[in-house]
Amino acid sequence: METITKRVIYLYGASGHGKVVAEIAENLGFETIIFLDDDASLDKIWDYPVLHEIPKSIPHLCLTLGNNYTRKKLAQKFSHETFGTLISPSSNISKRIKIGAGTVVMSGVSINADVQIGRHCILNTNASVDHDCELEDFVHVSPNASLAGNVSVGEGAHIGIGASIIQGVTIGKWAMIGAGAVILSDVPDFAVVVGNPGKIIKYQKNPETTIES
The missing domain is CATH 2.160.10.10 (Hexapeptide repeat proteins)
Known part of the structure; x- marks a missing residue:
């Protein structure tokens, strides 16, 4: 079981589900949380930026979408990225x-x-x-x-x-x-x-x- 320990994480999906995952990341001590989303009308969730283009380098990525098949397609698309495991302290x-x-x-x-x-x-x-x-x-x-x-x-x-x-x-x-x-x-x-x-x-x-x- 690999738990993310770095301080920067990208969350793909600026939705309600993404908000819950973001709070888990906060509770785990992440200092920088960046959302990724295709919706151009979104530019910020709380104080965290929402980007619409995928950076060339992503230190850690979590797919924060509730649809199971959508997560699978994105996992295949980003198979070269590093995924970790986010476990709520509670x-x-x-x-x-x-x-x-x-x-x-x-x-x-x-x-x-x-x-x-x-x-x-x-x-x-x-x-x-x-x-x-x-x-x-x-x-x-x-x-x-x-x-x-x-x-x-x-x-x-x-x-x-x-x-x-x-x-x-x-x-x-x-x-x-x-x-x-x-x-x-x-x-x-x-x-x-x-x-x-x-x-x-x-x-x-x-x-x-x-x-x-």
């Missing part, structure tokens, strides 16, 4: 976990022993991930969502706010679990699941193969 995490580069752990998050978390994931406010879970790259666990032990979450899956997943369940890649859903059995790739108990209501298109206009 989180509670085991020393026996592995976290990939670019992942952000928000305030109040609990992560227990032998959890493996991939690259560019979001563990959002007050989420709980119990022992021996495995989260692949670009997963987003929303605020107050709870994963019991031995849960596996595939690449790009989104666990909605307040959702609960019982032990041993597998969530497929790019699946979406609705807010407050209770998941009692495995969820296939690309499925959208809502309710208590969770039921599949539809399947999403594979973002890897969708042709963008």
